[in-house]
Amino acid sequence: MEKELKTIREIALKEISQAKSLDELNNLYLKYFGRRKGKLTIILRGIKDLSEKERPKIGKLANEIKQELEQELEKKKREFQEAKIDIIAKKEWIDVTQPGVKPPHGHLHPITQVRREVEKVFSSMGFEIAEGPEVEKEYYNFDALNIPKEHSARELMDTFWLKDGNLLRTHTSPVQVRVMEKRKPPLRIIAPGRCFRYEAIDASHEATFNQVEGLMIGEGVSLANLKAVLISFVKRFFGEETKTRLRPGYFPFVEPGFELDITCTVCGGKGCSVCKGTGWVEIIPCGMVHPNVLKNVKYDPKKVSGFAFGMGLDRVAMMRYGIDDIRLFYGGDLRFLNQF
Ligand SMILES: [Zn+2]
Structure with a gap:
């Protein structure tokens, strides 16, 4: 169990660091923390069935990994959001001191x-x-x-x-x-x-x-x-x-x-x-x-x-x-x- 947790952690960290969009991050969140099928969710749910000896150790480790992954996801998400704002700022920049575009106007027939x-x-x-x-x-x-x-x-x-x-x-x-x-x-x-x-x-x-x-x-x-x-x-x-x-x-x-x-x-x-x-x-x-x-x-x-x-x-x-x-x-x- 301990080994499995560590493998999940490694793969998850790698996937998070390689994510290219907010959508991908959302999918990763579901993959690990999804309410039914999330990989970590399943493990956390199974802890209650472990022996009394193992339970505190695995529980602690699982929670640490959970926190770490959540923080990484959050960090990456902020990066994407900031990049998005940068793009908007560059693309939609307006110089309010420039003269406006003259609307075309008609004349009498x-x-x-x-x-x-x-x-x-x-x-x-x-x-x-x-x-x-x-x-x-x-x-x-x-x-x-x-x-x-x-x-x-x-x-x-x-x-x-x-x-x-x-x-x-x-x-x-x-x-x-x-x-x-x-x-x-x-x-x-x-x-x-x-x-x-x-x-x-x-x-x-x-x-x-x-x-x-x-x-x-x-x-x-x-x-x-x-x-x-x-x-x-x-x-x-x-x-x-x-x-x-x-x-x-x-x-x-x-x-x-x-x-x-x-x-x-x-x-x-x-x-x-x-x-x-x-x-x-x-x-x-x-x-x-x-x-x-x-x-x-x-x-x-x-x-x-x-x-x-x-x-x-x-x-x-x-x-x-x-x-x-x-x-x-x-x-x-x-x-x-x-x-x-
Ligand atoms: Zn004539």
Whole structure:
């Protein structure tokens, strides 16, 4: 028995000194001191069965070995714990005096930037900013704007119809009707917002796009006012050197109707692929509000008159930044968006 104890002691000391981790130490503890199968535990448990002569001697020795091994285990355990703290201290060291890492921060989408700029220019000319619903009634999107059923102009706007008979607005023009219904002239508003058309998507068409609609109504508002307002806008937004021209155009809610063209900002009017070699780009359809539209909102066309215009914000942004594909705005690609 005495010999067995001494062998256990030697082997255990060796194993403890060679242990490489806290886990290994824990296993060694179980191997010798485990409650059921620990090698020393078994011996200590057997001491009561020894002869009276042997009992004190072996008991003493066994206890000495037990204490010694426990101390060694404890010592080794501390070494590992200290080493672990050293590693953490080295790896996770922080210099609190260093400047922090700047969190990445986003910015407004280019369409939003352009919209806000447009709003700023028109606000400075006394226009209010109005809003309307994106899900619209057929009446506001078409009928009230002098586009009756079976009218060919409805076919020009491929519409997303909803099951309940409503639709996704195909332009921001319904907002002018909604404002006129609630207010009396004089009024000056612009209505920016999203519009939807069931279009085949290509470089210049998207199913979702952004427009801004403008309206000015009052006594004696004339074509001269329309020209003055739009030319001021173009010069302030695209630059003083930008030239404009007004051509006749057809839109059911205005009479007479026009297209306002500007000199191409990409080539400066010399001719390029964006302006198809003409040096001009159509940018603002406009005109004098049709008397039928005024009657629909119970205004008297003999007393008040006004003009309206619309503008594709995507198109304006494309002209401003020389972008040739509208789909880039809605693709969510940060490599594109980060440039603005
Ligand atoms: Zn051009």
